[in-house]
Amino acid sequence: MNILEKITNELDMLSKSERKVAEVILASPSTVIHSSIAALAKQAKISEPTVNRFCRRLDTKGYPDFKLHLAQSLANGTPYVNRHVDENDTAEEYTDKIFESTMASLELARKNLDSNDINRSVDLLTQASKISFFGLGASAIVAHDAQNKFFRFNVPVVYFDDILMQRMSAINSRQGDVVIMISHTGRTKSLVEVANLAKENDATVIGITAKGTPLAKECSIVLSVDVCEDTDLYMPMSSRIAQLALIDVLATGFTLRRGSKFRDNLKKVKDCLRSSRFEKKD
Amino acid sequence: MNILEKITNELDMLSKSERKVAEVILASPSTVIHSSIAALAKQAKISEPTVNRFCRRLDTKGYPDFKLHLAQSLANGTPYVNRHVDENDTAEEYTDKIFESTMASLELARKNLDSNDINRSVDLLTQASKISFFGLGASAIVAHDAQNKFFRFNVPVVYFDDILMQRMSAINSRQGDVVIMISHTGRTKSLVEVANLAKENDATVIGITAKGTPLAKECSIVLSVDVCEDTDLYMPMSSRIAQLALIDVLATGFTLRRGSKFRDNLKKVKDCLRSSRFEKKD
DNA sequence: TAAATCATGAAATAAAATTTCATTTTTTCT
DNA sequence: AGAAAAAATGAAATTTTATTTCATGATTTA
Known part of the structure; x- marks a missing residue:
């Protein structure tokens, strides 16, 4: 509930003097949050009690409380909305x-x-004897990333972005294996087939995809990152990033579940990489 | 700059009593914005002037001003602080x-x-005769993703996550080629060498990496996504996501620069993918 | 046009924040 | 270790800011 909106809405419920206050505030809200009640009263050419009454009419406790609300409204200056890129936008x-x-x-x-x-x-995942990540196109990247992460945990993990390899791998799966299918649309035919193959062979299938899609129907668990993306300019953008964040979540959950001893193992992998780097001079 | 983040950062610059104030605030910032200085002082079991000094140390004018900043930080629903995962966290x-x-x-x-x-x-990029994306490990994923995107633009684009292929490709580069090197640390030896090879062969080298690193020194342009990541639990997480977002930005810039005719081409690629999918029933 | 209601601001009061300064604690240097 | 210096802290005084009260003037209604 944005207080600036509220002021605009209730503008005609206000008295003449109170409206003066409203106008001054709307004209430059960012100035107001640094003004005292006296300063604002002076600028609106009305008295201090009027400002106070104005604040109360907007269901705030008083002037300081009103300023707090105002500050919050201003902070949302850039609401994280899906603003669309325009032809003439600057960099x-x-x-x-x-x-x-x-x-x-x-x-x-x-x-x-x-x-x-x-x-x-x-x-x-923690109980799996083998973990497979399958994706195609933009989702292949996510699968790739997942492999990279889980590989560090020293568990059997594979990733394929090739239809045939995916099929072969799925056919060879068995009870205790976990297959994670990644697809933004959830409608890619070959992936749905692979999911089905894996399921038929007793693997547990987890989908990182949209709910209610053909792929989702083949999965025991669907982790949906429905991100209203109109595939802007015909490229998947945000969806794969949300998927990656989800991979981070799963990987984190995995390490937490495995306990602290296990995390020493991660440190080993990390230390091992160090020699391939130029030293940081502090 | 988020004031909550700032408090967290400057926690060790504070005196003992001031830290008590910080802790009370961090524990429940939303309570604090409705407290008077006296109430906060009492809760932190210190005196009012200490609270005041605390506020000033954070570069605010005083307590009311501090509350304003705090309110703004909270307005974004959840404060986007780098809160660290804890051993006992729930899912x-x-x-x-x-x-x-x-x-x-x-x-x-x-x-x-x-x-x-x-x-x-x-x-x-728009003028390049060839575009190459090179990365290793977690950054390989970013390079992979970049290829996926730029490939749709119907421009010559390659991606390698193999050291030897990278070297060969770099050696064969020439004037007019653009090589984008992706590395979170900017210190991976083999990548720095590849960058140098590409530079020696007159390619333009762009780095998506941290400033002031050995890799950055080899680049004509450095696009830095410095993301204070302590490689939590020894996995790169946020850095690669920021890199991916940057790839999106470059790809978007590319399509905008190429104009509307060019974008029809993207639609063709997209339409071509459609037949591989299950139809969506509306 | 008189009575009633409402809006408004001056002044008084209350609340809150800030400054000053003396005391205590911590650090630094011998 | 011990003295001197520096820094931190809170009690009390002061200042600033906000709120309440109330008398007066404006506006509406009958």
Whole structure:
């Protein structure tokens, strides 16, 4: 509930003097949050009690409380909405828009995620005898990334972005294996087939995809990162980023579940990489 | 700059009593914005002047001003602080923390990006006779993703996550080629060598890496997504997501620069993918 | 047009924040 | 270790800011 909006809405419920206050505030809200009640009264050419009454009419406790609300409204100056890139945007503009859209998607994805599903997924992953990540196109990157992460945990993990390899791998799966299918659309035919093959061969299939899609129907758990993406300019953008964040969540859940001893193992991998780097001089 | 983040950062610059104040605030910032200085002092079991001094140390004018800043930080729903995952977190908790950290990183990356550099990079990319993306480990995923995107533009683009292929490709580069090197640390020896080889062979080298690193020194343009990541639990997380967002920005800049006719081409690629999918029933 | 209601600001009061300064604690140097 | 210096802290005084009260003037209604 934005207080600036509220002022605009209730503008005609206000008395003449109070409206003066409203106008001054709307004209330059950022100035107001640094003004005392006296300063504001003076600027609106009315008395201090009027300002106070104005504040109360907007359901705030008083002037300081009103300023707090106002400050909050201003902070949302750049709400993380999906602002669309425009033909004539400058570099600065489209950069901001893309970053903001991405953040908006993450926010949305987080809200839609069910932590029970995450918990169950982590359960399954920690007990898996083998973990496979399958994706195609943009989702292949996510699968690739997942392999990179889980590989460090020293568990059997594979990733394929090749249809045939995926099929072969799926056919060879067995009870205790976990297959994670990644697809933004959830409608890619060959992936749905692979999911089905894996299921038929007793693997547990987890989908990182949209709910209610053909792929989702083949999965025991669906982790959906529904990100209202109109595949802007025909490229998947935010969806894969939300998927990656989800991979981070799963990987984190995995390490937490495995306990502290296990994490020493990660340190080993990390230390091992060090020799391939130039030293940092502090 | 988020004041909550600032408090966290400057925690060890504070005196003992001031830290008590910080702790009370961090524990429940939303309570504090409705407290008077006296109430806060009492809760932290210190005196009012100490609270005041605390506020000033954080570069605010005083307590009321501090509350204003705090209110603004809270307005973004959830403060995007880099909250660290804790051993005993529930699935819900670590999910939230990871998503929030990711969003915080994106916010930070956006702020640190220079739109002039972006502009120059897009210039170079649109004029390139060939574009190469090189990365290793977690950054390989970013390079992979970049290839996936630029491939759709119907421009000569390659991606390698293999040291030897990278070297060979770099040696064969020539004037007019653009090589994009991706590395979070900027210190991976073999990547620095590849960058140098490409430079020696007259290619333009753009780095998506941290400033002031050995890799950065080999680049004509450095697009830095410095994301204060302590490689939590020894896995790169937020950094690669910020890098991906940057790839989105470059790809978007590219399509915008190429104009509307060019975008029809993207539609063709997209339409061509359609037959591989199950139809969506509306 | 008189009575009633409402709006307004001056002044008084109350609350909150800030400054000053003396005391205590911590650090630094011998 | 012990003295001197520096820094931190809170009690009390002061200042600033906000709120309440109330008398007066404006506006509406019958």
